[in-house]
Amino acid sequence: MSKISRRKLITTGLATAAGVTGLAAAARLAKQYGLAAPDGGGIYGPGETLNYAAQRVLAKNALAREFPHSMISKAPFANEVAPPNNTFKRLQSHGFADWRLAVDGMIARPASHSLADLKAFPVGRQITEVACEEGWSYIAEWIGTPLAEVLNAAGVLPQARYVVYFSTDSDWWDSLDIDEAMHPQTLLAWGMNDGDLPVPFGGPLRIRVPRQLGYKSVKYITGLTVTDSLKHFGKGLGSASPEGGYAWYAGI
Amino acid sequence: MPTLALFPESGTQLAMDAFSLRKCYSAYLPDAPLLVIRKPPRHAAYVRVTHWITTFAFLALLVSGIEIVISHPRFYWGETGNVLMKPLFQIPIPSSRNTVPTGYRYVLPDQNGWSRYLHFQSAWAAVLAGLVYGIAGFLTGHFGKDLVPRQGDLTWNAVRGVLAKHLRSAHDDDAGSYNVMQRITYLAVIFVLFPLIIWTGLALSPMFNAAVPGAVNVLGGLQSARTLHFFVSLFLLLFVVVHIAMVARAGFRNRTRAMIAGALQAEEHS
Ligand code: HEM
Numbered sequence A: 001m002s003k004i005s006r007r008k009l010i011t012t013g014l015a016t017a018a019g020v021t022g023l024a025a026a027a028r029l030a031k032q033y034g035l036a037a038p039d040g041g042g043i044y045g046p047g048e049t050l051n052y053a054a055q056r057v058l059a060k061n062a063l064a065r066e067f068p069h070s071m072i073s074k075a076p077f078a079n080e081v082a083p084p085n086n087t088f089k090r091l092q093s094h095g096f097a098d099w100r101l102a103v104d105g106m107i108a109r110p111a112s113h114s115l116a117d118l119k120a121f122p123v124g125r126q127i128t129e130v131a132c133e134e135g136w137s138y139i140a141e142w143i144g145t146p147l148a149e150v151l152n153a154a155g156v157l158p159q160a161r162y163v164v165y166f167s168t169d170s171d172w173w174d175s176l177d178i179d180e181a182m183h184p185q186t187l188l189a190w191g192m193n194d195g196d197l198p199v200p201f202g203g204p205l206r207i208r209v210p211r212q213l214g215y216k217s218v219k220y221i222t223g224l225t226v227t228d229s230l231k232h233f234g235k236g237l238g239s240a241s242p243e244g245g246y247a248w249y250a251g252i
Numbered sequence B: 001m002p003t004l005a006l007f008p009e010s011g012t013q014l015a016m017d018a019f020s021l022r023k024c025y026s027a028y029l030p031d032a033p034l035l036v037i038r039k040p041p042r043h044a045a046y047v048r049v050t051h052w053i054t055t056f057a058f059l060a061l062l063v064s065g066i067e068i069v070i071s072h073p074r075f076y077w078g079e080t081g082n083v084l085m086k087p088l089f090q091i092p093i094p095s096s097r098n099t100v101p102t103g104y105r106y107v108l109p110d111q112n113g114w115s116r117y118l119h120f121q122s123a124w125a126a127v128l129a130g131l132v133y134g135i136a137g138f139l140t141g142h143f144g145k146d147l148v149p150r151q152g153d154l155t156w157n158a159v160r161g162v163l164a165k166h167l168r169s170a171h172d173d174d175a176g177s178y179n180v181m182q183r184i185t186y187l188a189v190i191f192v193l194f195p196l197i198i199w200t201g202l203a204l205s206p207m208f209n210a211a212v213p214g215a216v217n218v219l220g221g222l223q224s225a226r227t228l229h230f231f232v233s234l235f236l237l238l239f240v241v242v243h244i245a246m247v248a249r250a251g252f253r254n255r256t257r258a259m260i261a262g263a264l265q266a267e268e269h270s
Helices: A003-032 A045-058 A086-093 A115-119 A147-154 A178-182 B018-025 B045-070 B112-139 B142-147 B156-168 B180-202 B206-211 B213-217 B222-261
Strands: A101-105 A111-113 A124-131 A137-146 A162-167 A174-177 A187-192 A206-208 A221-227 B003-007 B012-016 B035-038
Touching: A003 A045, A045 B112, A101 A147, A111 A115, A111 A147, A115 A137, A115 A187, A137 A147, A147 A178, A147 A187, A147 A221, A162 A178, A174 A178, B045 B112, B045 B222, B112 B142, B112 B180, B142 B180, B156 B180, B180 B222, B206 B213
Parallel strands: A101 A221
Antiparallel strands: A101 A111, A124 A137, A137 A187, A162 A174, A162 A221, A187 A206, B003 B012, B003 B035
16 A cells, blocks of 8 residues: 555545544534434434524524515415314314313413413414425415413423424324424414414414424414423424424424 | 656656657657656545535435425415416426326325435535535635636637537547536536525525525515526536536546546556
């Protein structure tokens, strides 16, 4: 082996070692500063963590675009939903009068809100776009209760880091970091375009996370759990999405 | 790239390519010991490393991008678009969603999960490699020296000369540096298509659009950005196909070896 190629080999080896150490250090730092995504293991972990960390560092407080009334879609597309289960049908037959949103976990005052209770909070309205990961989109006006109002009323404990949300469909649950949950545009929507939220669009209650893709805005919300760790929810990947192969962080 | 040669006996230094060196001087100096003391590589190390990272990333982006498009092969112009709205055009392929009217009676399996993970991970790799390449390219003067067409080369005659030569024979003997056609296409890819694909791609992210609303708004809205992203990727694909064909005509193995190891083989034995 010639001198040059030996030197090259050593340099390449050192560079690789430095690279690997650098990556490991970066992963450790990301974790320490809350920049690591819950599904940041696996072969696609680096990309997922870069997406999430970039958002945490550069766009934590950015506001989703809002549109003028004239841009509300005349043909919003509700997408498909799983057929309603019996619990849902029973609640629907009573006009959702018995619909409940349970709030528990790391909070001072656990609560269970009816739709009327939610409507008694200050109302949030926004004309924002729903963008599906498939590529299509529509704009609607969303009327509801800012999630921050409900969380503040519940008294979130200082160690809380995530809010997990559940729906009548046990296969469809998700979570937000506490900053996204407290973001002024994150809404528990019960109205759409000046009427009640129609069932195909998630009525009577859906979450709206306008800075992320549509699948984060879970329909038929029945419960919120405030937590400091996502390890014990499902497979510990943050939501049902990564269990089905989709990213937890849906800002892109 | 010229070879820098040193004749130890006379102390003469000559900078020329190795072939001419042997051809011109061996007659006059048949026994002169010739020592090649420095042979600058055809491609700098950072060009080679970032080129292959980009190539792998591009292939991954292409495969995953096609998978993602299959879930909604309809394109729109403006801010919004969905199956209840009239598309600008629709690619006549089956879809991986039964909500999309395609005319086909079957629905393909959903591959968007891993496709999206892979798409963004490869995009990061391509963007980071592109940044290293762009910064190093400016700092070393590579763009000005090797990619901006040489003075006088930008005439129609010069371009026609290059084209005619390529049509006449596959042999590209001006291997010392890129010809004017290569220079123009590389510059277009590096400074037009690459920035555009990143911009239109970022403009599809609701979080990015929250942070930089102007980026999507000047493109005409979310659906316009998606349509533009699709067309820019078609141009990139066209570039890569022509690029590989051009490399093949100039000698695929030799040129690709040079892009991996740095130098053309013909020069290695001089
Ligand atoms: C299998 C795929 C590819 C092969 C075999 C290949 C091969 C090569 C070779 C051999 C060269 C040097 C040409 C010469 O010396 O005359 C080159 C240069 C270049 N290639 Fe590729 N390439 C591939 C894919 C790509 C892709 C996907 C891109 C970008 C989207 C790309 C962009 C470039 C650029 C910009 C240069 C000029 C680099 C510089 O000197 O700064 N290539 N390629």
